[in-house]
Amino acid sequence: MTEPQRDYADELWNLMNELADSVLDATDEEILEETEDIEAAAEGTCAVLLEAVKAHQRRRLQDARTEYDQRVAALESTRADWQTASLDEKRSLLAAVFAAQPRLQAALTAQHREFRELSDADVESYLKQLAELDVMSDLAPEDE
Amino acid sequence: MTRTATEDEELEATPEQVAAAIKALSAAELLRLTKFAKFRVRGLGHAALGRDYQDLLQEALMRGMSVRRWKPGKVDFVRFVIGAMRSTSNAWKTKANRSGGREVLCDDRPTSENEASPLAGAESSAPSPDRRTMARAQVEEIEKRFESDPQVSEVIAGLAVGMSGPEIMEAAKMTENEYRAAVKRMRRAVVRGEGS
Numbered sequence: 316m317t318e319p320q321r322d323y324a325d326e327l328w329n330l331m332n333e334l335a336d337s338v339l340d341a342t343d344e345e346i347l348e349e350t351e352d353i354e355a356a357a358e359g360t361c362a363v364l365l366e367a368v369k370a371h372q373r374r375r376l377q378d379a380r381t382e383y384d385q386r387v388a389a390l391e392s393t394r395a396d397w398q399t400a401s402l403d404e405k406r407s408l409l410a411a412v413f414a415a416q417p418r419l420q421a422a423l424t425a426q427h428r429e430f431r432e433l434s435d436a437d438v439e440s441y442l443k444q445l446a447e448l449d450v451m452s453d454l455a456p457e458d459e
Numbered sequence: 460m461t462r463t464a465t466e467d468e469e470l471e472a473t474p475e476q477v478a479a480a481i482k483a484l485s486a487a488e489l490l491r492l493t494k495f496a497k498f499r500v501r502g503l504g505h506a507a508l509g510r511d512y513q514d515l516l517q518e519a520l521m522r523g524m525s526v527r528r529w530k531p532g533k534v535d536f537v538r539f540v541i542g543a544m545r546s547t548s549n550a551w552k553t554k555a556n557r558s559g560g561r562e563v564l565c566d567d568r569p570t571s572e573n574e575a576s577p578l579a580g581a582e583s584s585a586p587s588p589d590r591r592t593m594a595r596a597q598v599e600e601i602e603k604r605f606e607s608d609p610q611v612s613e614v615i616a617g618l619a620v621g622m623s624g625p626e627i628m629e630a631a632k633m634t635e636n637e638y639r640a641a642v643k644r645m646r647r648a649v650v651r652g653e654g655s
Contacts, residue, residue: 323594324504326619328552330601331502333618334649337642338494339541343487345643349650350490357486360493363513364481364540367520372474374521 386411397442406438412445419445471528477520480529480536488537492516494650495541499548501649504594506555519543604648610641 338346350356389407397408410430413420423441424433433441472480484492496512496519523529523543529536598619605611610633617627628638 321595321619323591323598324506325621326598327504327594328502329618329621330598330615331498333614333624333642334646335495335498335502337639337646338491338498340639341491341643341646343485346487346490346494349494349647353486353490356493357489359513360489360516361481361484363516364492364520365478367517368474368478368481368524370517371521371524374525375474 383414386414397446402435402438405442406433406435409433409438409442409445470530470532472531474524476531477524477529477536480531484537491537492540492544496544498646498649499544501597503548503552503555504597505589506552508551508555510551515544515548516540519547522547601645601649604652605645608641608644610637611645614638614641614645 341349347353386407389411397405400408413430420430423444424430424437493512493516496515500507500510500512500515520540520543523539527539527543529539602612602615605615610631613631613633614627617630622630624638627633628635633641
């Protein structure tokens with residue numbers, strides 16, 4: 316009879332995961348005893364983690380920029396004939412205008428806590444007001 | 460568009476709070492994270508696709524900040540990072556297993572487009588038997604190192620077949636203290652073997 320073939324990759328995974336978990340139960344003294352150059356190792360890990368925070372922030376800025384560009388592009392394509400747009404398109408258009416000029420949202424929607432609470436009629440009405448004010452022709456974001 | 464933050468979002472740490480939490484970590488806490496990352500990556504073997512413990516620390520924190528978010532009042536920061544590393548390394552293993560014989564490391568780490576990863580597009584051309592051989596060599600090396608330590612050998616044999624700690628203790632008639640001491644002996648030997 317042949318023995319079942321061992322899965323060494325899984326065995327290694329199980330072994331090392333148990334050792335990783337044992338680190339969580341170890342005392343601070345044990346952890347420090349098991350390290351040769353404590354200061355260098357700690358500083359190295361601190362630097363790696365801080366770099367991760369910076370990379371996360373850079374990514375968020377990039378995502379925000381991309382979202383803004385997409386909203387502006389969508390607005391450019393629909394603002395000319397917003398009256399014939401679908402309800403979803405009108406809602407996106409209004410969101411894009413508010414994203415570009417947040418103070419307009421505060422002025423127009425004071426009674427609403429959230430944009431998504433706006434009814435279709437509200438959206439239509441606000442777009443009409445904005446068109447009359449010729450706001451949609453100027454998409455530049457407000458200066459802070 | 461402005462919107463009202465939910466209660467959960469108000470509890471979530473800002474990047475500045477995360478950075479402050481990192482700077483406040485003690486040396487022992489930082490080294491605990493380091494060791495946990497090293498063991499998880501070593502366990503991946505070839506499935507790590509050349510990524511090291513620093514890659515795991517970094518990707519886990521970035522994913523953690525994007526997906527789960529740390530809530531300072533509710534979760535200890537070290538536990539948060541440990542949890543993020545556990546799920547990230549599990550995801551790496553699952554992905555490597557799915558890819559089968561030939562693995563391509565698509566750089567799915569959340570970095571900015573200006574940061575070209577040295578790992579992007581790296582391809583492992585090693586066929587599966589080589590990977591098995593490498594894992595086998597590592598397991599056998601550990602087994603050999605502890606062949607004169609019956610308790611550690613019992614632990615290794617149990618873990619190899621997927622038994623949990625309590626199952627191994629019961630099968631090998633070990634107390635919890637004996638089990639923990641055996642795992643600690645193994646951990647120290649492995650750490651010494653890799654030069655801490």
